[in-house]
Amino acid sequence: MKGIILAGGLGTRLYPLTYATNKHLLPVYNSPMIFYPIRTLVSAGIREILIVISGPYAGHFIRVLKNGKELGVKHLEYAYQEKPDGGIADALSQAEDFADKGPITVILGDNTTDADIAPEVSKFKQGATIFLKRIKNKEQIRRFGVAVFDAKNPEIITDIEEKPKTAKSEFAATGLYIYDSKVFAYVRSCRPSDRGEIEITDVNNLYIKNKTLKWVELKGFWSDAGTFETLYLTNVYWANKGGI
Numbered sequence: 001m002k003g004i005i006l007a008g009g010l011g012t013r014l015y016p017l018t019y020a021t022n023k024h025l026l027p028v029y030n031s032p033m034i035f036y037p038i039r040t041l042v043s044a045g046i047r048e049i050l051i052v053i054s055g056p057y058a059g060h061f062i063r064v065l066k067n068g069k070e071l072g073v074k075h076l077e078y079a080y081q082e083k084p085d086g087g088i089a090d091a092l093s094q095a096e097d098f099a100d101k102g103p104i105t106v107i108l109g110d111n112t113t114d115a116d117i118a119p120e121v122s123k124f125k126q127g128a129t130i131f132l133k134r135i136k137n138k139e140q141i142r143r144f145g146v147a148v149f150d151a152k153n154p155e156i157i158t159d160i161e162e163k164p165k166t167a168k169s170e171f172a173a174t175g176l177y178i179y180d181s182k183v184f185a186y187v188r189s190c191r192p193s194d195r196g197e198i199e200i201t202d203v204n205n206l207y208i209k210n211k212t213l214k215w216v217e218l219k220g221f222w223s224d225a226g227t228f229e230t231l232y233l234t235n236v237y238w239a240n241k242g243g244i
Contacts, residue, residue: 001178003050007110008053037107040176050095052080055084077098079095079098138167159208160204160205174222177204186203
């Protein structure tokens with residue numbers, strides 16, 4: 001299993017902080033944000049990692065991470081996304097050669113969690129496994145892709161709706177996924193959304209269509225630190241915990 005961290009984009013929601021550097025290098029308590037998803041992968045036994053970067057501060061990652069050895073990474077690579085606003089799935093497409101037809105665990109670079117995903121990584125065989133988080137706040141959940149469950153069998157997801165006006169469940173897709181090698185063919189078959197992005201939700205829905213998607217509720221803390229509010233709350237949590 002190899003790991004992919006998607007750390008591109010322009011971080012416009014965090015201007016003027018991201019005038020200085022890439023969002024994923026901003027501090028979360030005592031470490032750069034990118035250290036947290038690396039820790040999640042390494043703790044799950046994943047030591048070969050590709051980081052997809054983009055934007056004007058892409059070179060800053062090398063200065064911070066170097067070869068990754070200090071963080072427990074055996075092999076660290078970087079790939080450059082030409083369109084920083086191309087979407088999550090477009091960023092993921094840059095990892096096809098690195099994946100080398102094997103399974104991958106994908107995490108967004110602004111996601112921090114203390115959940116242990118090692119069991120799901122070790123038992124993964126094929127298809128896709130996505131990690132959901134229960135969000136009861138109706139305003140907050142509309143920022144994410146929201147799972148729609150089968151009325152007769154709540155264990156089955158029938159659809160994921162991207163940023164719905166009215167959420168049909170309390171379960172949001174986090175930026176944490178495990179995919180088999182078919183993911184790259186699915187990405188190529190997707191077309192840009194109205195936002196002009198290749199949506200990872202569309203990729204997940206193709207796995208649903210082919211009945212090969214499983215889901216797991218993410219236990220413990222999880223946060224997407226992409227806004228001022230969530231960046232602050234993320235810092236508070238990790239400060240109280242003493243960092244990583």
